[in-house]
Amino acid sequence: MHTKQSTPWLYLGPGLAILTFFLIYPSINTIYLSFFGRNSENFVGTSNYIYAFTNRTMLTALRNNILWVVVFTPLTVFLGLILAVMLDRVEYETTVKFIIFMPMAISFVGASVIWKFVYAYRPALASQIGLLNALRGILHLSPTPWLIKRPWINNFCLIAVGVWVWTGFCMVILSASYKGLPRQLLEAARIDGATEWGIFWKIILPLMMPTVTVLITTQVINVLKVFDIVYVMTNGNFGTEVIANRMYKEMFNFRNFGRASAIAVILLLLILPMLLVNLRRFRKQGAR
Amino acid sequence: MSKKTLVFSLTILLMIGVIATGAVAQRRTVSVLGIWGGGERDAFMKMLEPFEAATGIKVEFTGTRDLPAVLTTRVAAGNPPDISVLPNPGQMEEFARIGELVDLGTFMDVNKLQSDYAKTWLDLGSYKGKLYAIFISADLKSLVWYNPKAFSEAGYKVPETWDELIALSDKIVSDGKAPWCIGLESGAASGWPGTDWIEDIMLRTAGPEVYDRWVNHEIPWTDPQVKHAWRLFGQIACNEKYVYGGTAAELTANFGDAPDALFTTPPSAYMHRQATFIKSFILKHNPDLVPGIDFSFFPFPPIDPEYDTPALGAADMFVMFNDTPEAEALMRYLATPGAQEIWVAEIGKLSANRRVSLGAYPDELTRKAAQILANAKIFRFDGSDLMPAPVGSGSFWTGILDYVGGEDLDTVLKMIEESAVEAYGR
Numbered sequence: 001m002h003t004k005q006s007t008p009w010l011y012l013g014p015g016l017a018i019l020t021f022f023l024i025y026p027s028i029n030t031i032y033l034s035f036f037g038r039n040s041e042n043f044v045g046t047s048n049y050i051y052a053f054t055n056r057t058m059l060t061a062l063r064n065n066i067l068w069v070v071v072f073t074p075l076t077v078f079l080g081l082i083l084a085v086m087l088d089r090v091e092y093e094t095t096v097k098f099i100i101f102m103p104m105a106i107s108f109v110g111a112s113v114i115w116k117f118v119y120a121y122r123p124a125l126a127s128q129i130g131l132l133n134a135l136r137g138i139l140h141l142s143p144t145p146w147l148i149k150r151p152w153i154n155n156f157c158l159i160a161v162g163v164w165v166w167t168g169f170c171m172v173i174l175s176a177s178y179k180g181l182p183r184q185l186l187e188a189a190r191i192d193g194a195t196e197w198g199i200f201w202k203i204i205l206p207l208m209m210p211t212v213t214v215l216i217t218t219q220v221i222n223v224l225k226v227f228d229i230v231y232v233m234t235n236g237n238f239g240t241e242v243i244a245n246r247m248y249k250e251m252f253n254f255r256n257f258g259r260a261s262a263i264a265v266i267l268l269l270l271i272l273p274m275l276l277v278n279l280r281r282f283r284k285q286g287a288r
Numbered sequence: 289m290s291k292k293t294l295v296f297s298l299t300i301l302l303m304i305g306v307i308a309t310g311a312v313a314q315r316r317t318v319s320v321l322g323i324w325g326g327g328e329r330d331a332f333m334k335m336l337e338p339f340e341a342a343t344g345i346k347v348e349f350t351g352t353r354d355l356p357a358v359l360t361t362r363v364a365a366g367n368p369p370d371i372s373v374l375p376n377p378g379q380m381e382e383f384a385r386i387g388e389l390v391d392l393g394t395f396m397d398v399n400k401l402q403s404d405y406a407k408t409w410l411d412l413g414s415y416k417g418k419l420y421a422i423f424i425s426a427d428l429k430s431l432v433w434y435n436p437k438a439f440s441e442a443g444y445k446v447p448e449t450w451d452e453l454i455a456l457s458d459k460i461v462s463d464g465k466a467p468w469c470i471g472l473e474s475g476a477a478s479g480w481p482g483t484d485w486i487e488d489i490m491l492r493t494a495g496p497e498v499y500d501r502w503v504n505h506e507i508p509w510t511d512p513q514v515k516h517a518w519r520l521f522g523q524i525a526c527n528e529k530y531v532y533g534g535t536a537a538e539l540t541a542n543f544g545d546a547p548d549a550l551f552t553t554p555p556s557a558y559m560h561r562q563a564t565f566i567k568s569f570i571l572k573h574n575p576d577l578v579p580g581i582d583f584s585f586f587p588f589p590p591i592d593p594e595y596d597t598p599a600l601g602a603a604d605m606f607v608m609f610n611d612t613p614e615a616e617a618l619m620r621y622l623a624t625p626g627a628q629e630i631w632v633a634e635i636g637k638l639s640a641n642r643r644v645s646l647g648a649y650p651d652e653l654t655r656k657a658a659q660i661l662a663n664a665k666i667f668r669f670d671g672s673d674l675m676p677a678p679v680g681s682g683s684f685w686t687g688i689l690d691y692v693g694g695e696d697l698d699t700v701l702k703m704i705e706e707s708a709v710e711a712y713g714r
Binding site: 039056057120121122123124125126143147148150231234235237238248249251252253254255256 | 533
């Protein structure tokens with residue numbers, strides 16, 4: 001059948017129009033605004049970017065985003081992988097998976113509020129309403145103000161919330177991929193006398209690598225944009241600031257459109273390489 | 289009539305109906321954006337009832353605790369509410385400067401406003417000689433709340449000077465108890481309760497003129513007078529023995545929960561410095577307490593006798609974005625003593641309108657606060673509310689948290705000063 005040259009464009013048109021209007025135009029406008037002052041009136045050159053890389057709070061935010069990427073991403077993917085492989089061998093797999101996946105159904109704000117209670121702190125003599133400090137009380141330890149202990153404990157406490165929410169997601173994706181592996185291969189390896197450890201590292205992991213890579217890139221993108229947990233639990237105080245929360249403050253609290261745009265552009269640039277990695281993977285898979 | 293024509297005519301009828309109701313609804317409503325929810329929202333709606341009944345205008349109220357974000361978005365999108373509450377005069381100036389606000393002088397009787405309101409309120413609601421905001425209620429901030437029964441049982445006397453206050457605090461510590469309860473946590477606004485302390489101390493040590501210069505950033509944050517005020521604040525707030533639960537509890541306790549420590553048996557703490565509005569929190573957490581008997585307040589004592597006992601306050605202000613007859617009517621109504629009497633009676637705030645009678649207040653304690661506010665020789669508006677947002681609702685708040693968290697004072701003040709240089713110098 002003969003297709004006219006214009007037909008593909010006709011089908012692509014609506015999608016492209018929506019993309020241009022809701023994605024490309026705002027992005028370009030944001031980049032444009034990032035070179036202007038707080039009211040988008042005066043051209044200020046790169047001073048918004050200089051601010052973003054010299055201001056103390058912004059540096060803390062950049063540091064914390066790196067911390068989130070380095071701790072959160074491997075932890076969720078690794079825990080998800082272990083759970084996916086291990087749970088495959090137990091009888092009550094569905095129940096356990098259901099429980100681990102459940103936090104995914106809660107909004108981040110909801111999860112953050114729940115964990116704010118878990119970390120709650122009351123003075124030593126008062127009765128503790130926070131789960132962790134109540135446990136410490138049972139062990140005759142003094143309560144700890146988890147969320148204000150800088151620089152590491154409070155950040156790790158926040159990251160733990162993210163891991164709690166996202167591990168289930170990783171587990172489900174990896175479990176699906178694991179169940180799709182050819183069983184004969186694993187059986188053949190077992191018959192040949194390979195150890196379970198060896199099978200995991202030399203057969204299972206390499207075969208699941210495409211899924212793992214996609215998950216890692218998705219998680220890095222997710223975590224770079226982390227906002228809700230920090231906004232609700234500490235609002236970036238006590239050295240827990242992250243880039244997205246800083247952007248929100250500059251935009252809505254301080255009404256500094258230039259700086260907020262510059263921070264948004266920086267976030268976009270950080271995420272871009274991850275998107276490219278994903279895109280290349282898709283293209284490779286398509287070519288196969 | 290065929291089935292087709294019937295469906296067609298019905299559809300047309302329906303459409304006319306929808307358009308008509310839409311048009312009517314558009315004429316008869318006024319949209320209001322505010323920060324209130326729960327009991328405060330109920331009180332606000334109650335204040336609106338007589339207005340709605342008398343004019344037939346329906347008020348569509350939306351309450352959000354994150355008002356600046358919602359308002360910024362709606363104004364930027366060209367869809368502002370007709371009338372909005374603003375958190376502070378600083379925000380009013382921002383919107384007035386870019387020409388988003390309606391000049392109230394164009395439809396309100398300015399002479400009447402001048403006789404009804406103290407000059408302070410009108411000045412605070414004006415920008416470049418034009419009136420943009422009216423105040424419906426005020427809060428007095430320079431108060432120390434305490435439990436009179438616990439005080440008399442322990443033999444403590446209400447302090448009348450700063451030295452007496454410190455002496456009393458030391459005595460309570462030597463009795464093995466904590467004198468103060470402080471809560472600095474307040475979600476996205478954490479740190480603000482500390483800014484009120486600094487402002488009150490600045491008024492008492494440096495005086496109102498230096499206070500004004502400080503608020504307008506004519507003296508730097510690193511100025512010795514500013515530093516002195518922070519030191520005095522730190523004398524109490526950074527003292528692990530003075531504050532119930534130490535600085536850790538101070539940083540993690542919510543400002544609304546903090547006064548609970550006054551009412552445990554035995555009391556966990558004895559004094560709590562906070563504005564008039566805390567009464568509603570105390571009563572909500574402890575419904576059995578009687579204001580004036582189970583809990584009361586004394587004025588935050590003078591420090592330098594030269595400046596006596598100044599009053600620090602804040603207020604709820606309304607501005608208008610869309611000039612419609614309905615919005616005009618509502619603004620006129622909100623400025624009346626009748627409306628404000630309903631509002632203050634419900635909620636225990638103080639009225640900004642002079643003609644609101646003392647009898648409108650729900651109890652003796654609120655009347656006492658209203659009298660302190662009315663009689664204060666020196667009154668100043670909450671300084672952090674007047675500063676540009678990057679300082680007043682940014683680095684000043686985080687500075688308080690950093691200082692109480694153990695950061696070196698010079699570093700804290702230098703950081704605030706850095707943000708101030710940028711924010712004021714625009």
